[in-house]
Amino acid sequence: MQAQMVPFIISEDARGQADFYIQALGGEIGILTTFGSMPGMPEAHQDKVMHMSLTLAGGNRLILTDAFQETPKGSNMGLALTFSHEEDARAAYRNLSQGGTEKYPFELQPWGAYYGEVIDRYGMTWQMVFQG
Template identity: 55%
Template sequence: MMGAKMNSYLMSQDARGQAEFYVQALGGEIQFLTTYGETPGTPDIMKDKVMHLSLTVAGTNPLMMADTFEPVAYNRSICISLSYDDVSEATSAYAKLSEGGESKYPFALQPWGAYYGEVIDPYGVTWMITKQ
């Protein structure tokens, strides 16, 4: 049976700024960034826009991004979930992601025995934070 590796790829109106926010909020590092300006014949207005960016967040979790030329409309139908082993790391991630964003579901111990919270970051991405 063949398999595939799945990665999250976010389209953004500010991929560079959004990636830097995630590095600050979750820890990690931008691994690769290329702009449209690196492609011959790119119009000046597009030269600084991100064609492809890859980063790692909260350890070695890959996340890819690019700038889009149309409005971005994230919705709650798709969320990014992070599961932590340590409650203080999970609490910190929740707090940092919610700075400038919106707390949808406060991070707290739930009746099913895990800590859980949901936040929409300042860029409109919904994150589900769990500590088992």
């Protein structure tokens, strides 16, 4: 099984946090998608960051997303795995969800990728992505 691991942060202010990291480490925003692109999202949440990909400090990737509620310090870190093969992404989703919680089902999303999210038995949030 092969995958690329990309850290992501669940933030109360993803845009502000990204600006801080860019100022502190150098870098740029590569992708910024808001929850407004999701059908049926309430207007109050439409400007929240769904996915923001940063390149920092000479090529390191980091992903940020806005939280929908206050996040206790220390619980705002998760891991994102981007797979080359859909079967591997599905297997990782199944394996990591054992003893944990399936937060978002692994399925084709409106933006064209397969995506799923689980919280493992230790409380770590994992995102699985396959872009075919």
